[in-house]
Amino acid sequence: MTDHLLRLHGDVLAAMRRGPRNFAGLALALAEDEEPTDTEQSGFRDRIAGAGPGDGLTALWHRTLTGWDLAERADWSAAPPRTDERRADAYDRLGFDSGLRKALDHAVPVFKEPGPTIISTTPTSWYSRETAAVRSFYWTAYERLLRQKNWSDAAVAGLDEASHAVVERLADPTRPDAYGARGLVVGYVQSGKTANFTGVTAKAIDAGYRLVIVLGGTLNLLRGQTQRRLDMELIGRENILRGADPDDPEALIGVDYQDDEDWPEKFVSHRGRPSALGAFDIERLTTRDDDYKSLATGIRALEFDKQVRTQPLYAPDNLHRAAARVMVVKKNKSVLSKLIKDLKKIGGPLLSEIPTLIIDDESDQASVNTTDPKKWEEGKVTRTAINGQISQLLGLLPRAQYVGYTATPFANVFVDPGDGDDIFPRDFLISLPRPTGYMGVQDFHDLDRTDGSAVGSAERAHVRGIHDDAHGDRLSEALDAFVLTGALKLYRAAHGVPESHFRHHTMLVHESVRMAEHTALALRISSIWHQAAYTGQEGHARLAALFASDFQRFADDGLPTPASYEELKPHVSRARQLINSGGTPVLVVNGDTERDYAQPDLDFDRTPHVWKILVGGTKLSRGFTVEGLTVTYYRRRTQQADTLMQMGRWFGFRPGYRDLVRLYIGREEPAGRNRTVDLYEAFEAICRDEETFRAQLARYATLIDGKPQVTPAQIPPLVSQHLSWLKPSSRNKMFNAELVEIRSPGEWVEPTAYPTAPPELRHNTEVWRPVLDLLGPENVTLGHGAGFEAQIGTLDHETLIRILCDLRWSSPSNFSPHLESLLAAHEHGEGIDDWLVILPRQRSSRRVEATVLGSRPLSLAHRRRRRGDVFGAIGEPKHREAALRIARGDAGAGDGTGTSLVGERRGVVVLYPVVEDEPPRISAAGAIDPAHLVMAFGLVAPRSSTGPQESLVRFRAKDSTREDLAIIERGTDGP
Template sequence: MTTEDTTSLSDLLDVHDAVLAGMQKTGPQPMAPALGFYAGSLGREATDLSQLAFRQALTNAPADHPLLWLWRKQLTEWDFRTGADWSATEPRTDERRAAVHEKLGFDAATREVIDTLIPVQKLSGSVVISREFTPWRTLQSQQGRDWYWPKYAGLLASKGWSAEAVAKLDNAAERVVERLADPTAERPYQSRGLVVGYVQSGKTANFTGVIAKAIDAGYRLVIVLGGTLNLLRAQTQRRLDMELAGRENILRSASEVDSDYATDADWNQDKFLRHGGLPSQLGAFDIIRLTTRENDYKPLAQGIGALEIEKREQTSPLYDPLNLHHSAARLMVVKKNKTVLGKLVKDLKKIGSLLNEIPVLIIDDESDEASVNTANPNKPDAERTAINGKISELLKLMPRSQYVGYTATPFANVFVDPSDTEDIFPRDFIISLDRPIGYMGIQEFHDIDSDIPPEDRTFANSQARAHVRDVRASEDEDDASLREAVDMFVLTAAMKIYREFAGAEPLGAGHFRHHTMLVHESRLTADHRELANCLLRLWYDGGFTGPDGHQRLRKLFDADVAPVSAARAEGFAVPASFEELAPHIGAAWMRIGGNESPIIVVNGDKDIERGEADFDQRGIWKILVGGQKLSRGYTVEGLTVTYYRRSAGNSSTLMQMGRWFGFRKGYQDLVRLYIGREESTGKREVDLYEAFEAICRDEELFREELRQYSVMVDGKPQVTPAQVPPLVSQHLPWLKPTSPNKMYNARLVEVRSAGRWIEPTAYPKTATALRQNTQTWIPVLESLSEDTVEFSQTDENGMLRTFRAFAGLLPSEELLPLLRSLKWKGEQFAPHLAFIESIVKETAQAEDWLILAPQHAGPGKRASFGPSGRTLSWFDRARRRDPLFGAISEPKHRAAPLRVAGALPSCEDPVTERFVSERRGVISLYPVVEPDQHASVQAGGVLDPSNTVMAFSFVAPAAAERPDHRLVRFTTVDSSREEAPIISC
C-alpha cells in the first residue's frame, strides 16, 4: 500500500467514524449525504467518498485496519440489535443485513464486498425463559447516558475481543438488564433472575457488562456477592476495579503510590481502564467503591455518609431522573459470610427512608453455593440458613432491589420453592448464555454421541484420545500415572517456551504468563500434605535435565505430545523432533522449580493472601495441590495438566471441580486431563470420566429443553421460570443434579413426548402395590409371541443396535384402563398418562401399541412368571433413593422402538420395518428384581408378583404432535401443601 493510499484511507476512516457515530441514535441512514456533510466539517472535501473508493479501501485494507474494525463493530451491533424500530427483521439474519444495506443506500457490489469481509453472525444468542414484562429499555432512554458500557466494550476490544464477541456480550447483557425493573419507575418492583453460564466460561464478563449497563440506566447501589472465600471475593473486586471502575475512580485524587494496586503489574503496565479524567468532571457520574481488593465490607467509620446517595433536587425522590442521573453509583464486592453481610444490613438500616428510593442491583456470583435456603420447608419452625437469611434481609430492606444470580450449575436455584417470597427463586427470568467461542468445555474432553467407532478414533477426530488419559488405581503402581502427568507438565512447559520463541502468531503465542498443573484428590488437608510430598519426590527424582529424564520425556513426546499437536495445533509452532524441543526443557524446569518450590498447596485463603497462588500479582509456573478451595469459582490460570481423582455425590459439586474447563488460547493442543476410572467405593463403581460425561448430557439436555421451551406460542412464553425444575434430567442413578435439600418445586400436569424414549422410575415398594401392578401386566405378557423376535436398528449415532424380545400388539382402548390402574409412588407418571390419554381419546393419534419384553442374550437371570409358568428374563436394578430407580432399560433396547414409532429413519431391517406404523407406539416391559430379592428368585426360579417391580418404558408415535407445538402443561405446588413433591425426572 502506497503512502498516498494510506493517507486517503486515514481520511476515509475519519469521515466514516463521524458518520457512524451520528447513526448511533437513529440507526442506519443514507450514507451519501452524511458523508458529504461530515467530510466538509472535518475538512476532507477532497477525499473520494464514492462507494467504489469505499469498496477498494475495504478490499485493500489489512485485516486489522481500523476502518474494517469500525464497520465490523457497527454492522455486528446492527445485526444483533433486538426490537430495532428501523427494521422489523429478525436479528442475526440475512434479512436484517439486507435491511441495513437498503437504509445505508449501498449498491449490489458494495454489499457483496461487505458481506464477504464481514459476514452475518448467525449465532443463536442467549436462551431466555421469562415471565411477561413491560419493556422500558429504548434507544431513546439510553441516549446521552451510556458511559460505563461503551468504556467497558472498548476495553474488551483493546484486549483482543472480536467485534462479534463484544456484540454477543452486549446482546446477552441487554437481555438481563431489560428484565430488571425500570430504575426511574414510581412503583417499586423486585425482579429476580438467574443467568446460567458454563464453568470458567466468562460469566464475570457478562455480569460486568450487566453492571455497566445497569448503572448507566440509573442503578445507584451495586452489591456483588463474590463467593464464600476471600480469594474469590478479591478476584472479583480486582476484575471490576480494572475493567469497570477504572483508574480515576480508584484513585479519586490520591497519588499512584497510595493506590491499593500500587504493586500490581497490570496497574503499572497501564492495563486498568482509563476514563481520561474523573467521570463526574466529564459529564458522567463516578463509581464510589465501598470495598477494595484487600478489604471486604466493614462498618463505615464516619456514620453512613458513604452509603447515603446525594440528591440534586431534595424535594424529589432519588429515583426521579433529575436526581438519579446526576448521582454517583456505589459499588461493593462482599463475601458471602454471615458476619460481613450482617454488618452491611446493620449499616443499611441506618439510612432510613432513603432505602425506599435507591435502585439497587444485587449480583450473586456462584449463586447455588451458600445462597440457597437448605432448611427443610416441611418443618414449620425451620429457620432460614444463615447466608440465605441475610440475602432475604437485604431484599426486604430495599424494595427497589433486583437480584440476579450467576452460576454454571443452576439446579439448586431452579429447585428453590417459588412460593417462598423471601427466597431467591428466579421467578422473573432464567437466561442461558451461549457457549463462548474458543472455550474448552466438557465437549472438548468427551466424544459425546460421536458416530466414529471407538476403534477408528484418532488424535484428530477424538476429543478423548487427544486430551484425556486414564488413571486406574488397580493398574497404577509406584505412582506411574502421576509421574507421567508431571512429565507432561514439564513437556508442555517446554512447548510453551518453544512457542514464545517462534515469532508472531499464529506460530508463536506471545508470552505465557502462567503455566500450571492441578492435582486434586481429596478435600482433606492431611492428604494435601502427603500428596505434596509425593510430588516433591517425583520432581527431584525426575532427572528432567539429565539423560534419564530426557529419555522418559522423549518417549512421551513421541507417543503423545507430537502426534496430538500435529493434529490440533491450529497453526501454532510444533517442533519437528524431540531434539528441537530439548533445549527448552531446562528453561521449563527452571521456571517451574528454579526457586526449589515447584509445588503450591492451596487449601486456605492464606495461600492467596501471602501471594503464593495469586495469579493477579505474579506469573505462576507451578503444580497446585488442593481440594475445596480449588473447586468453585477460583480460576487456575494457565491450567494445562490436571490430575483428578476426587469423587462427589452430585452433579453441581462435581461440575464445579472441573477447573480444566476454560479458555486456552495458544495451547489447546497441550491440555491433558488425567482422570480416575472405575474406582470402587464399597457401594458402587465410580468412574469419574463417565460421571463427567453424564453431567455433560444432563447439562446439554437441560439447555436444549430451555431452548425448546423458550419459543413463544401465540406471543406468550410456553413456560415460566417456576415451571423449569421438571426439565432437569439425571443420567447416572447415583449422581443427583444437586443436593437433596435444594430440590423443591413445581409439578407437571402433562408432558407431550411424541417420538421420545420415556422411562418412568417412581415405582411403589409395598407388596400389595407391586402385586397389583404385576397382575395387571401378566395377561399382556401371556399374549406375546411364543418365540422371540430379533429387532435391529441403527440409533441416532449410526450404531447398529440388536436385541431379541417377545412381541405383540395391544389396541389403545385396552391399554388405557391398564395404565390407569397402575400404582405409583408420587405423581411422576401422571403427566405422561395425561398425554397418552389425549392422543388416544382426543386426537386419535395412537391406534395401537407394540408390546415388547426384551430378553437377555445369555441364559442367566431367567425365571418362570405368571399362571402359565412362562420363562422370561428379569432385570437386576436398584433404587437410587426411595422410590426412584435409575435407568432401567439398556441402550440397545431403544433404537428399534424409536423406529417403530417413527422417530428414527429406516435402516431397512425387514423385521423391525414389519411393525412400523404412523399411529403406533411402543411399550417395553421389564420385570425388575431388586438386590435384596435375588436369592429367592435364584433359589426357586419363580418370580413372585409381590417382590417384582413391573417397570416399563414407552415411545409415543412421533406423529402425535400438537399443532401449536406446546409441549408441557404445569401446575404450581404450594409449599404449604404436605404433598409438595421433590421433582427428579
C-alpha cells in the same frame, strides 16, 4: 494522514442508533465540504474487498453489522436475529447493491451462533437500545477495553446483547413505585460469567443504578479476585485515584494496586475524571485488600447529592447526576452483619430511594436457604445465616434488584417460588450461550458417538485414566505431561504464539477434602519430582516417548509443534526451572481460615509467573480460577451433581494450548457396598443433565400467542437426572418439584435407563416379542442416499401404550414424563392413530444376528452402559434422521419408501435389540437368551399429538402458596 472515508462512515453509523437507514442520504447530509463523500458504492466495495488485517473501516462495519445481526429485537426488521434474512433487511435499508453486499458478507459473515435463552415475565420497554446508547459512559469504556484485549467483534456483540437482556429485565430505576426484580443467569463453569456481570454492572450504572453490591464468594481470595476485575475493567484508574495526581508518588501512598504489575497500563482509563467529563464518578466502598468494614464516612457515604432537593433520588434530574457506589463483599455472616447494621442506621426513607443492584456470584453456594420446610414453625420460615442476611438486604432496599450468577443452577431453581422474601428467580432466568473458544464438555466427552473410532474422539485426545495395567498409578506420567506441556508452551512462545497465553502454567491434583491427605500427597509429589531425573538421559527418554505417543499425535495443526523431541529438548530445562522456582514444584491450597489462602505464590494477579502443581480440595473447586491449568489429576468423589460440576476446573479458555490439556481421572474405582464409581462417566452424566436443562429452556423460551410457555417458577421440573445415585444437588436444596409430563411432538426421545437384572430384561423382551411378529419379512431401504435396511410394521396407539406401561426400568423417571404425555394423548383421543415400527438391519459382513424367543433373526446392536445402569447414545444418527422425517411428514423426495410411510397422525418407534457382551452369547442354534438382551428403543411422537397452541409441559410442583398442588410419586417397577 486523515482517513476521510473512515471518519465519514463513523459519523453516518453513529446516526443510526435506531437501526440501519439509507446510507447515501445520510452521507451527503453529514459530509464536510472538504472531504470526498464517495457516494458511489464501488469505492467502498473495493476498500472492503482489498482491506488487510487491522483496517479501521472494516472493523467499524464488522462491529456494526454484527450488532444488528445479534439484536434480539429490531423494530426495523421482522426477521429473527442471527439469520441471512436479518442481514438482508439491513442491506435493504442501507440501500446497498449486490456487489457491496457480497464484499461485506465475505468480510463480515453473519454470526449464527446461538444467543442467550430467556425465560421471563418482566416487561422490557423501559430499556431500549436507544436509551442505552444515550447513557453509555461506563459500558463504552468497558467495550473499548475488551477490544484492546483482542476480543472479537462477535464476542463483544454477544456480551453486549446478553448483558442488555439482563438489564432490560430489571426495574426501571426511575419508576415512582419501588419494585425489586429477582433473576438468575446461568453460565458454564469458568466460562466468563464475570465478564457478563461486569457488563451488566456497567449498563445498570449508566442507566441509573446508584448502589451496587457484589457478593463475591466466601473467601477473601475470591472476593479480592472479583474486586480487582471490576476495578480494572469497569471502575478504572481515575475513580481509583479519586483525583490524585498519578505522577505524584506522595499522592499515591495508600492507593491499592501499586504492587500490581498490570497497574496502571491494563486498567481501563476514562481519559479524565468522569464527573469532569459530564458523566459521574464511581466511589468504591471496598478495595482489593479490604472487605467491607463499615461505611468509611458514616451515614454520609450513602447520602447522595440532589440537584433538586424537593424530588427523590430516583427522579431523573437527580439520578443521572449522582455518583455511584460499588462494594464487593464476602458471603460471610460477620461482614454482611456490619453492612446490614450500617444500612439500618441510615433509615428507610433514604434507602427506599436508592436504585440498587445486588449481584450474587456463585449464587447456589451459601445463598440458598437449606432448612427443611417440614420443620418451620406455622407461618414462619426458618432461614440459614447468609440466606437470611440477603433477605434482610432486599427488605432494607426496596428498589434492590437481585441477580444470581451460577454455572450449576439446580439449587436455585429448587427454591420455593412461593417464598416472597427468598431469592427464587421469579422474574427471569437467562441461560448464556457457550462462548467461542470455550473448552467444555464437548471437548472431553464423546456424548453422541456410538462407534469406537479414534478419529475426532474428544476422550482419546484429552482424557487419561489414573491407572494402567503396565505402570499402575499414573501420577508420575501426569507430572511428566506437566513438564512436557510447559516446554511446548515455551516452544510456541518462541515461534510466534503470544507469550501472554502462557504467563501461568499449572497442574491441579485433587484427591480428597482432608488436609492431612493433602500434606501427604504434596510430599509424595515432591518425592516423585526429585526422582524424575528430568536433567538426565532417563528423564529425557521418558519425555520423548510420551511426546511421541501422546502430544505429537494430538497436536493442533494450526499451532507450532516440534517435529521431534530434540527440537523441544532445550525448552524442557527452562520449564523444569520455572516449575521448581522457590525450591518446590508444589503448592498446597487448603485450610480453615483466611490466612491459609494468603499465599503470594498463588496470586495469579500479582505474580508474574505461576508455574506450579496445586494440591488442594474444596477451596480450589468453586469460583477460584486456576490460571493456565493444563494437566489435572482428579479422583475426588461426591454424590451431588452441582458439587462435582464445580470441581471441573479443566473447563475454561485455553488459547494457544487447548490441544495440550490432559485430564487424568478415576475410572471404575471401588465406592463401597459392592459398587464402583467411574468419575469420568459421572461427569458425563451431569454434563448431560446440564445440556438437557439448557435444551429444555431453549425449547420453552419460544412464545405462544405472545406469552411464555413457562415462567421461572415452573422451571424446577425441567431438571433431569441421568445417574440414579448422583443427585442434581444436595438433599437440603431439593425440597420442591417433580416433572409430571413433557410433550415432545416431532422430537426424538431415547430412554437409556434400562434394568440390569436378568428377570427384568427377560420380562421386557417378552413384552416386545409380539411386536416382532408384526414386522414384515422383507427388508426395505429408508433414509437418504445409500440409506439403511430395516424391517418395518405398524401397531395401534393403544397397543403401544400397553407395552410401554408394562416395561421395567432402572430409573423410571428417565422415561415416565414422556410416557405421561402419550397416556394423556390416549385418554383424550389426541392426535395419534398408530406407530410405524422400524427395526434396523446391518449390512456389514461383521454384523451379528440372532433369534429371540422364536423370532426371525434380528440384527444385534452392541452398546455399553456409560454410567452405572444408564447407557450412552443408543440410536444411530441415520436412524434418528429417518424417524424424525417420517414422523414430521417431511421424508423428502430422496426417500421414496419413507415418503410412502408418512401418516398425518403416525408416530415412529425404532427398536434396538442391544447386547452388552462382546462377543454376544449366542447359542449354536443362533438364538440369544432374552435375559441377556436389552430391548431398547427411541420414538418420535407425531406433531399432531399436541395442538399448535398447547404448552409442551405439564407438571405439578410444591409451592408454599399453592397447597392444592401435589408431587406425583413414581414406583420403582414402572411408570
